Amino acid sequence: MKYMIALLVMGLLTNNFVLSKFYGICSFLGVSKKLNTAVGMSAAVIVVMLMSTAVTYPINNLLMQNDLEYLQTVVFILVIAALVQLVEFILKKFMPPLYNALGIYLPLITTNCAVLGVVILNVDNGYTFWQSMVNSLGAGLGFMLAMVLFAGVRKKMEDCDVPEFLQGLPITLIAASLVSLSFLGFAGIVEGMGLM
Amino acid sequence: MAEKKSLGKEFTKGLIKENPVLRLVLGTCPTLAVTTSVTNAIGMGVAATIVLVCSNIAISALRKIIPSKVRIPAYIVVIAAFVTVVQMLVKAFVPALDTALGAFLPLIVVNCIILGRAEAFASKNPVLYSAVDGLGMGVGFTAALCLMGTVREILGAGTFLAGIQDLLVLFGDNVLGGWNGFDFTSGLDKIGLSSITFFILPAGGFFVYGILMAVANKLAAGRGKPKAELTGCAHCPMAHSCTIALEGKDGCDGSAKEAAV
Numbered sequence: 001m002k003y004m005i006a007l008l009v010m011g012l013l014t015n016n017f018v019l020s021k022f023y024g025i026c027s028f029l030g031v032s033k034k035l036n037t038a039v040g041m042s043a044a045v046i047v048v049m050l051m052s053t054a055v056t057y058p059i060n061n062l063l064m065q066n067d068l069e070y071l072q073t074v075v076f077i078l079v080i081a082a083l084v085q086l087v088e089f090i091l092k093k094f095m096p097p098l099y100n101a102l103g104i105y106l107p108l109i110t111t112n113c114a115v116l117g118v119v120i121l122n123v124d125n126g127y128t129f130w131q132s133m134v135n136s137l138g139a140g141l142g143f144m145l146a147m148v149l150f151a152g153v154r155k156k157m158e159d160c161d162v163p164e165f166l167q168g169l170p171i172t173l174i175a176a177s178l179v180s181l182s183f184l185g186f187a188g189i190v191e192g193m194g195l196m
Numbered sequence: 197m198a199e200k201k202s203l204g205k206e207f208t209k210g211l212i213k214e215n216p217v218l219r220l221v222l223g224t225c226p227t228l229a230v231t232t233s234v235t236n237a238i239g240m241g242v243a244a245t246i247v248l249v250c251s252n253i254a255i256s257a258l259r260k261i262i263p264s265k266v267r268i269p270a271y272i273v274v275i276a277a278f279v280t281v282v283q284m285l286v287k288a289f290v291p292a293l294d295t296a297l298g299a300f301l302p303l304i305v306v307n308c309i310i311l312g313r314a315e316a317f318a319s320k321n322p323v324l325y326s327a328v329d330g331l332g333m334g335v336g337f338t339a340a341l342c343l344m345g346t347v348r349e350i351l352g353a354g355t356f357l358a359g360i361q362d363l364l365v366l367f368g369d370n371v372l373g374g375w376n377g378f379d380f381t382s383g384l385d386k387i388g389l390s391s392i393t394f395f396i397l398p399a400g401g402f403f404v405y406g407i408l409m410a411v412a413n414k415l416a417a418g419r420g421k422p423k424a425e426l427t428g429c430a431h432c433p434m435a436h437s438c439t440i441a442l443e444g445k446d447g448c449d450g451s452a453k454e455a456a457v
Binding site for chain 1: 226268402
């Protein structure tokens with residue numbers, strides 16, 4: 001149980017998936033302009049992360065039993081792509097309101113390296129099924145936390161008088177650097193709480 | 197791209213004019229993650245270049261066979277196959293690089309540069325042009341990674357090309373007399389200075405990328421080119437298969453599609 005909490009805290013704060021591990025930077029920079037889109041995107045990412053972890057875990061076991069580990073990358077990305085399509089169809093058909101809120105982010109998630117990244121990390125670290133699920137949840141929540149925080153920072157930044165040569169993407173990256181620096185403050189929290 | 201272009205132009209455009217990292221803002225994840233040292237940057241750049249050239253050739257050769265409705269999944273399978281090949285080669289011949297890059301080696305599959313070039317170039321152009329385009333983009337990507345790696349490694353770790361033997365192992369033992377990069381740390385110690393750890397931290401990655409982007413924008417502005425931006429669907433490799441972009445709605449980042457195109 002302690003280990004589960006440690007995994008969650010690590011994904012969320014100390015080893016934040018976006019700000020210290022650099023997974024999903026494209027969507028972090030691209031979709032964090034407004035708070036509502038940031039929340040929608042990260043909710044979709046959390047759902048897809050959890051689903052693909054649940055699906056790839058047994059598939060990976062199957063691959064391992066048959067000595068087909070080298071197919072992991074191909075199989076994982078196909079499973080994620082198929083899953084994303086499936087979720088999009090289902091939401092469109094049966095849950096139009098939810099589709100309107102989350103569905104538009106789904107096509108982007110196939111190529112979001114955060115999803116494939118968390119699946120590969122779960123396998124590389126040899127987590128059990130529930131550890132993988134908790135790790136994915138922590139990573140997804142960490143993604144959401146970073147997105148929401150950064151959307152707030154960017155909102156404030158709109159009113160700032162930014163020097164001309166830094167306007168646009170450069171100042172966004174430097175702001176991301178400061179947000180990332182602030183997450184350094186959480187270093188050691190897992191050890192400090194006696195979780196590891 | 198209807199007009200005939202010279203092969204030389206296809207190659208050089210990836211280096212500066214359409215540099216994937218600094219102008220098109222693609223492949224940001226590996227750019228930030230692996231540039232703590234120049235050695236890793238070179239390794240990542242070369243691995244991605246090999247995948248890029250091979251997948252461009254394969255996709256260009258298959259461009260008349262792949263039905264356009266399923267082309268994105270088809271591209272992803274082709275790319276994933278080449279990534280697996282490269283991954284196995286790296287594991288076998290440069291094991292230290294495999295450890296250093298970690299999950300970012302298999303993650304070349306979802307590198308926007310590769311899918312983006314497949315969609316924007318290889319699916320419309322003949323094999324030779326696609327191969328050269330891939331090579332140019334790959335070299336541009338590697339050059340940008342090395343530039344970032346140089347700044348971060350020298351300022352952050354006080355070394356340059358440290359651990360280069362890990363890569364040179366490909367060409368045999370003790371290449372260059374076992375030379376393993378420059379180390380400025382002892383020299384810095386003598387004058388009472390030390391390296392600035394900030395630059396090899398994740399935060400330093402964002403910072404250096406931001407500054408390099410500002411410099412690139414400034415140079416581009418001098419030639420009357422627009423700034424590098426990451427808004428709208430124009431830069432998104434998924435734009436051609438994405439329901440939002442196709443239906444002409446606002447982009448997923450909330451910006452209107454028209455503004456970006």
